[in-house]
Structures are given as structure tokens and as C-alpha cells.
Amino acid sequence: MTLFSIARKNIRQNFTNYFLYFASMIFSIVIYFTFVSLKYDETLQATSDASPKISSAFSGAAVVLMVFVAIFIWYSNSFFTRKRKKEVGLYSLLGVRKKQIGRMLFYENFIMGILAQIIGILLGSVLSKFFVSILMGVMGFEAIGDFTISLAAIVNTIIVFSLITIITSFQGYRLIYRFKLIELFQADKEGEQEPKSSFIMALLSVILVGIGYWLALQNLMESNAWKAMGFMVTPLVILATVILGTYFLFSTLTVYLLKMSRKNKRSYWKGINLIGTSQLLYRIKGNARTLTIIAVLSATTLTAVGTAYSLYYNNRSNVGLANPNSMMFIDQDKNVTNQVRDIISNNKNHDVIYHESIPTLQINADVTTLKNNLFSNEMMYTVISDSDFNKLAKVQKRTDKLSLKGNEAAALDAGYYEGMSPNYIGSTISLKVNDRVENITFKSLKKYNALNYYTASTTVVVSEQLFTQLGKETNSVKMEVYEITNEDEAKQLTKDIQLILPVEARFSSFYADYSAGMESSGLMIFMGGFLGLVFLAATGSIIYFKQLTEANSDKGRYEILHKIGVNKKEVKRSIAKQVLFVFALPLIAGIAHCFVALTALSRLMQTSLVIPVVICMGVYTCIYIVYYFLTVNAYYKIVTKSK
Amino acid sequence: MKTILQAKNVQKVFGTKGNLYKALEDIDLEIKEGEFIGIMGPSGAGKSTLLNILSTIDTPSSGEIMITNQNIVRMNEEQLSDFRRNKLGFIFQDYNLLDTLTVKENILLPLALSKVPANEIEKRVNEIADTFGIREILDKYPYHISGGQKQRTAASRAIVGNPSLILADEPTGALDSKSATSLLESLNALNEQNQSTIMMVTHDAYAASFCKRVFFIKDGRTYTEIHKNHQSRQDFFQKILDVLASLGGGY
DSSP, X not given: OXXXXXXXXXXXXXXXXXXXXXXXHHHHHHHHHHHHHHHHOHHHHHHOXXXXXXXXXXXXXXXXXXXHXXXXXXXXXXXXXXXHHHHHHHHHHTTOXXXXXXXXXXXXXXXXXXXXXXXXHHHHHHHHHHHHHHXXXXXXXXXXXXXXXXXXXXXXXXXXXXXXXXXXXXXXHHHHHHSOHHHHHTTTOOOOOOOOOOHHHHHHHHHHHHHHHHHHTSOTTTOHHHHHHHHHHHHHHHHHHHHHHHHHIIIIIHHHHHHHHHHOHHHHTSTTHHHHHHHHHHXXXXXXXXXXHHHHHHHHHHHHHHHHHHHHHHHHHHHHHHOSSSEEEEEOOXXXXXXXXXXXXXXXXXXXXXXXXXXXXXXXEEOGGGOOTTSOSEEEEEEEEHHHHHHHHHHTTOOOOOOOOTTEEEEEOTTOOTTTSXXXXXXXXXXXXXXXXXXXXXXXEESSOSSOHHHHOSEEEEOHHHHHHHHHHSOEEEEEEEEETTGGGOHHHHHHHHHHSOGXXXXXXXXXXXXXXXXXXXXXXXXXXXXXXXXXXXXXXXXXXXXXXXXXXXXXXXXXXXXXXXXXXXXXXXXXXXXXXXXXXXXXXXXXXXXXXXXXXXXXHTSOOHHHHHHHHHHHHHHHXXXXXXXXXXXXXXXXXXX | OOEEXXXXXXXXXXXXXXXXXXXXXXXXXEXXXXXXXXXXXXXTSSHHHHHHHHTTSSOOSEEEEEETTXXXXXOOHHHHHHHHHHHEEEEOTTOOOOTTSOHHHHHHHHHHHTTOOHHHHHHHHHHHHHHHTXXXXXXXXXXXXXXXXXXXXXXXXXXXXXXXXXXXESTTTTSOHHHHHHHHHHHHHHHHHHOOOEXXXXXXXXXXXXXXXXXXXXXXXXXXXXXXXTOOHHXXXXXXXXXXXXXXXXX
């Protein structure tokens, strides 16, 4: 019997033991292959004519995925070999040479690696077709051509996973050399001791997380802490304190709290609490690192997916903010303007809701008084009169009205950010008209636009009287604004108008921005969602593996309990409680971290992220709960299975 | 005197059709309150099977078993758990202590499971710790104490809930002679002073000589039983050895 055939037999006969490892390898390969084949997919590349972004984004994400997948496989491999130490020890005891055992383990791993690759690529081919259609859907493309499996993707996947397989196989080969025989037999014997806890460390963990949170929630522009440490260092400090704090939180604060709870004899000495609490206490320290990794991964995933989803979700309102009118351009030539009017009014798919021609003045202003270092000293403003503003506000269905007198003015700034944008109200700026200077004072600020930002940039509203007076000294420019029905579907119309308008007309349309936003945010949400799912599956599996390892070594304890007269219901309740603790801790920490990160982010991006983020967290938690029940059931089965 | 345990025609068959193996055949056994009974027999005689069945961990193929007037054969899983918790106490050869709990917590576990109030638990544990002389090690963990101490902890756990019947499975099997004697003396004292009913399965004639009655089985059948009555322990020990010699084999 050759070594190779022993190895093959091993796999066939202990398939259940190998299954978890094998399944996680296949899972990794399917994910990676799917992702890479999307990257090389021709239809996808052809359809998204606009973006070289796509391929670079995919390349970046593929690297992240590769690193992650490698770590994941390595983790499940070490979980798997730990289970087999005893078997390896037995071979050695029976007199098989170390070299032979090593080679056998190497072959075994290698066979599994190759098999996993074949299955993975086959499954991946089916799945990637499905994913391409999802991606097209979220990006707002309709056309889906024939999806073909690209050779490049297969080659890429084979290279990456062959490397990983060789490394893990070599790891297996080394197993027999790394341990003494006696250590192999004592693989699962534990010498874990009750962890020590200190109040100071427990306090420190809370303080560290607190500092991180506090820093993250500061107003970037005004905080002294951010100023002192700088914009590059502070985020790193936040990361470091929060991660370290989380680790201490799990390794000491939980121990401390569990020990405190043990002091309360009335509840501790009641039924299964005694078992559950002591079991947790015994294990928690060894688990702290895993729990921290999971909490941080969860937080990252949630934040990334939450942000991507918010962009996608808020795309319409963001685009609407920049483009209050469906279409807008500068009237430069009567003929062309009339032509555009005809194109729009003759179009059967869209009705005109309103059409206005707004007289505006393009005036340079000295804005040194606004004291904003992000601006230069001089800015070009589009000036309109308050009556025109009121007219626009009315058709745009706003209840606002402005009535300005003399040199009073109002600023329209949809991108206003407290601390970053200038303090308009009360400030005086000087409009430069010919050689003269006209001072105006801002009386109010509206955080929206009345004219599309791309065409008009920042708009200043002045009194009718001042507008007429200024109009005499500088050339008036007419701006054409249109609002149409189904503005988000005006692909053809936008294209037609673009063709006849010159660049100087500064044509802007809701549709163009909207579709560009859908494209980029759709891509982001797809990648975020894809990576998020992978991380989620991986974190869930890591906890699952870990809990099952513990279940195996806890088996003896539950046998004792069974003999003493603990019934199965109580055992199940105790397990459910313990596992809940292990699952809930990192999830709660992850959600808390993510919540803080997104609060900071939503301030910066000036959009409310609440709804999309709550949806993300909800989905994440639901999948997590499924993992929880799977784990509880598997754990229960392991410890109650009689010999 | 009240009857604690009554077993009638207990049979246990292992294996499937065509390959049957009778581990126990027609065992009748009666234990009265306050008895200290030893079960002896060569390896493979069915001692452990009998103990497992009496301790409700295993079920007989046929026969009736009444413990404190309750038929344990007809009970379901749930009722059995409660029964074990409330009526039985166990001492095992390999102690079966939970290494995640301190000695004290191990002892009070059955009381906690029965939801006894905390202050009463405290009282009971201290009483028992004094009986077995393990007061100083109450806050230690099992891997910090000796085998003898572990077994005394296990014995404390077995009697803490005032069980109707204490079942001991080779309690001295893993102990050195000094610890073994001390444990047996404790069990004896428990039997004499508290009128605890104890059933002990053992290999060891010396351990069995502490009992008041020894029940012998061979190849799954009742062989004989002898009573100590008013003999000295040495004489009873000699008598046990005689029976073992007639049993033959297996040692």
C-alpha cells in the first residue's frame, strides 16, 4: 500500500471530519473565482464604457479578497490539523517514519486542494453569471449579453489557490516535525486556568474605547485634538485606541463582570447559571483575540456596506440637491435655445412641468471678508433677483419666500457644512461691477440650490432694485430651466440636447448626474455587499469552528452533568446562553463601532445615513442569528451524543 | 425497615439478532434503608452494567426496578433527570468533577440545580466539608488538589442533596491506600451516623470489607451474597477473599 493510497483512503473514510475544511476551501474558491471572472468579464467591461474605474476597483477588491481568503483557509487548516494531531501521533507510535507521515499529510492536503479547486471553479462559473446580472441591475444597466467563462479568470484562480494549497500542504508536512510525540497525544488536553482580572485594566478598556469614540465624534474643523494631532494621525489614533480597547474589553472587562456576577450568590447559585458562567469565564480569555477580530471585521464591513448603500440610497436626493431642475443651460443663441425647446416639448416620453428663462448676472466678488481658507479671494457668483428666486421657489414647490431691500442679499449653498463653509450671515462681500464696487450683506442662507450647480455654481439673491441697477452696468445672461416628468429616464433626450448645445452653454441635467451616480455607487454597493457577505460568512464560520472545538472538549463535562441529573432542556438552555454571549459580544461591539463611525461620516457627507444603515445592520444581524442557531444546535448535538 | 431499592428479573441484552450477548440475567436485588452494600464480581461479570441500570443512565431489556417506590423503568428522559438529581448521589472512579468549578461550587452544584436558597446552600456545604475534612480547599480548583481530596469532594457532592441512595463506582480505584482507607472510613461513618444508604461497586476485597453485605455476580447472574453481621472487618475480609477464590478467574 503506497502512502498516496493511504492518504486517499483517509480522505474517503473520514469525510465528515474533512468536510468542514473542504467546504470552507470550496467556499473561498467559489467566492474568489466569481469575483475574478466578473473582473475579466467582457460584457461587463463593454457595457460600462464610462468607467475605467470598474476594473481598477475590481483589482483592488480582488487583492483584499485574496489576502482574506488566504487567512481564512489558513485558519480552517490549523483548526483541521489540530483535530488530527492524535491520529498523526498514532501513526508515529506504530512506527511509520516521520518523513512518510509528513509526505502523507502533504498528499492529503494536496488532493483536497485540487478537488476543491475543480468543484469551486465549476460552482463559481454558475454563480458568476448570477452575480453579473445582479451587478448590472444595481448599476442601472439593462442589457446583459452572453456571459462566458473567461480563461484568464480560471488561470488566475488556479495560480492563487495552488500557491495557497502548496503552503498549507507544506504546513501539514511540517506538523509531525513541529511537535513531540507526547504533545501530539495531549493535543486537546487543557491546562487553562481561571483568568485573572483587574479593575484597572477593565477601566482602561472603557477609557480607551471612550477616547476613540470621543475623537471620532469631534467636529473636524473646530476640535483642538484634531488640530494638535493632525488629520493623518488622528484617524490612526482612533483606530488604535478602539481596537486595543475592544481587545481589553473582551479579555478583562468581561472577566471582571463575570467575576462580579459570581459574587451574587443568589443568582449565581441558581440552576444552570453556575455552569454557564463558570464555563464562559474559563474560556473567555482564550477567545478574546478572536472576538476582537470579529468585532473589528464586523464594524468595518458594516461601515463600508452602510456607506456604499447610503450613497446608492441617497443618490436621487443628492443629485436632486445639485440639480433642482431637470435640465438647465445658458442661453447663448436664440436659435439653439428654441431648438432645444422644441426637442423637449415634442418628446412624447416626457411632459414639461415648468419652463422658465431666468435673467442672471455673472459677477466676480471679493470674498476676503468671508475668511475661508478653502476659497480664493475672488469668486464668481450667479446673481439673481429675489422675485426670480420666489418664482423658482414656487415652481420647485418650496414654501420659502425672500423679500430683500437695498443691499441685503441671500446665499444659496446646498453644500453648506458648519465649520467648513463660510459664515455667510452677517458678512459683507464686495461685488465688482466694471470699476465700481458694490457691497452687499448676507441676511439669510438657504441650504439648497434654485439653479443647477454645474451651470450656475453658487447663487446669490439680491433685491429687485439692486439687480436692475447692477444689470445696467454688466451684461445679463439668460438661463433656461426645465422640469420634466420621468427625469431619471431621460437618457435619449439628454443625449439629443447635448449634441446641439455647445460646451459654453454649461448644460446640466438630472439624468446625467443620476446615471453616473448609479453607476459608481452601484458598483460600490455591489463590491461592498460582496465583500461584506464574504466577511460575514467568514466571521460566522470562525465562531462556528471555535465553538465546535470547544463543544468537543466540553463533551466530558456535559456527560458528568447528565449523570448528576441535569436534563436536556437545561443543557440546551445553558448552551444557548453561552453561545449567545460569544455571538452577541462582538456583534454589539461591532455595531457600536460602526454606529460611531457612521455618525462621524454622515456629518462629513451631510446626509442622513440612518435608514440605509439600519437596513444593513438588520440584514447583518439576521444572518448572524442564523449562524447562532446553527451553532447552538451543532454544539448541543455534539455534547449530548452518547458514546 | 423501608425498602429503598427493589430489582426483579433484571435482564440486559446487547447486540442484534443472531449475535446476542446477555450481560445480565435474572438479577434480583433488594436494598433496605441504611444499608451499605458492596457489589463484586470478576471482570465482565456485569457489575458496571448493573450499576448503570440502577443509576438510570442505562435501561434494562426487561425486568422491574423500583427505587423509593417509583418504577424507574417506566420513566421518560425528563423524569429520569429529575429523579437522579433528587434521589441519587454518585461517586465515580475518575471523580467526574467539573474543572471549571471550584471545590465548593462542585459540591453545591446539585443544590443549585434544585434551586435551594443560597444561605441554606452555604450551610449544607460547610457541614459536609467538615464531615469530609476538606474545608481548607473549598476555594481551590480540581486540578490543584490531590486524588484523595478530589474523591472526597465527589463524595461530598454525592451526599449534599440528601439522596435516598448513594451509588459508588470503584471509588477507591484511583486512590493510594491511605486516601482509600480514609475515604472508606468516611463512607462508613456516613452510613453509621446518618443512616445513608450506599451501594458500592468494587473490585477490591479490602474496600468491600467495609460494607455490611456483599453481593456477588458472575457472568451476569447472581452468584451468592454474604453478610458481615457481627464479625470483625478482618474476618469479613477473609470471607470475601474465600468467595472470590471460589469465583475464580478474572483477577
